[in-house]
Amino acid sequence: xxxxxxxPSILCGVFFAVAVLALPTGCRRLSQHPIVTAAIKEVSTNPxxxxxxxxxxxxxxxxxxxxxxxxxIAAMQFEASGPKGRGTVVVEGKKLGDDWGxxxxxxxxxxxxxxxxxxxxxxxxTGTDTPQFDPNAATTSQPAAPPxxxxxxALPPGP
Numbered sequence: 001x002x003x004x005x006x007x008p009s010i011l012c013g014v015f016f017a018v019a020v021l022a023l024p025t026g027c028r029r030l031s032q033h034p035i036v037t038a039a040i041k042e043v044s045t046n047p048x049x050x051x052x053x054x055x056x057x058x059x060x061x062x063x064x065x066x067x068x069x070x071x072x073i074a075a076m077q078f079e080a081s082g083p084k085g086r087g088t089v090v091v092e093g094k095k096l097g098d099d100w101g102x103x104x105x106x107x108x109x110x111x112x113x114x115x116x117x118x119x120x121x122x123x124x125x126t127g128t129d130t131p132q133f134d135p136n137a138a139t140t141s142q143p144a145a146p147p148x149x150x151x152x153x154a155l156p157p158g159p
Contacts, residue, residue, distance in 0.1 A: 030063040031061045031062075031063045033076065033100070034093075035100050036076055038091075038122065039089055042105060042118055043057060043080050044059060046121055049082075052107065053083075053084055053085045053107075055082060055083070057080055060080070062078060063077070064078070065077055072094055073093075073094060074091075074094075074095075089105070089108075090105075090106045091104065091106075105118040106119070
């Protein structure tokens with residue numbers, strides 16, 4: 001069988017070359033995802049991470065997981081290491097409009113010791129649009145509207 005004037009062995013070679021070239025491209029896209037970039041920056045500079053793994057902390061460029069642009073949900077992980085240990089960094093995020101935000105950032109050490117939750121650390125550097133609960137805040141002066149006296153629900157006739 002000949003396709004486009006090429007024999008089967010040449011077509012297999014072309015297919016293999018395209019497949020091999022496509023693999024790094026997919027990984028590179030995940031490693032350049034906005035939530036991964038934010039996670040790498042935080043993990044590389046966070047004093048709690050360097051206390052656990054030692055300095056300098058290096059992050060692997062091999063990122064696994066998924067990022068769905070349509071649903072706006074991402075969950076990825078990569079390895080981080082230092083002179084005192086290694087671990088897996090888990091980062092999850094959501095997309096609001098055109099911007100991605102990190103909803104979870106955690107270091108899970110390989111030695112099975114307690115995980116280091118870094119979400120609040122990242123939020124303190126980058127800010128968050130989630131309102132914080134303040135138990136000492138003054139109440140609003142506008143009372144809530146009273147509920148209606150009567151509610152009528154009209155159902156269609158049954159069988």
